[in-house]
Amino acid sequence: MLTLTSGAVQVIRTVTANPELPPETGIRIASGVNGSQTLSLSVAPAPEAGDEIVEEEGARVYLEPGAAELLQDKTLDAQVDPQGDVAFTIGDSPGTPA
Template structure:
C-alpha cells in the first residue's frame, strides 16, 4: 500500500484547508487518462466508492484510485523540497 510521509500529510492538510475541502475530503491519486503511466493528483471533497483510503490522519486523507493502487503499492508520497509551491513526489519506499 502507498505510504504517506509526515511532510506530505501536513501539505495535504494545509492545501485542503486552503481550498475549503470538507473533513472527509482529501488528495486523490488516479491514473492519468491522457498520459498512460502517469498519475493525476487532485483535491476532492470525498473519495470515490472504489478508492483505497491510504491515510486518515486528521484531516489529511489520501485516496488512491482502484486501478492505480497496484502501481503505487511500493511507493511513498512525499513533498518535493525543490518545488516553488507545494509539490508532491512519488518515490520507492526504502
C-alpha cells in the same frame, strides 16, 4: 500500500484545511487512461466508489484503483518551495527491494 512522509502529511493537511471544504476532503490520485503510468493529483471532497483510502495523522489520500496498483509499494512526499508552490514526488518505500 502507499505510505506518506511527514512532509506529505503536512502539505496535504494544509491544502485540505480550508473550513469551507467538507471534513473528509483529501488528495485524490488517479491513473492515466488505457493503462498509462501517468498520474493526476487533485483535491477531492470525498473518495469515489472503488477508491483505496490512505489516511495518516488526518491527511487523506484517495487512490483510484489503477493508481493504487501502481503505487502499492511507493512513498508519497511533498515539498513547498519559497514561492509557496507544492511539488509531490513518488519514490520507493523504505525496505522495498531494488
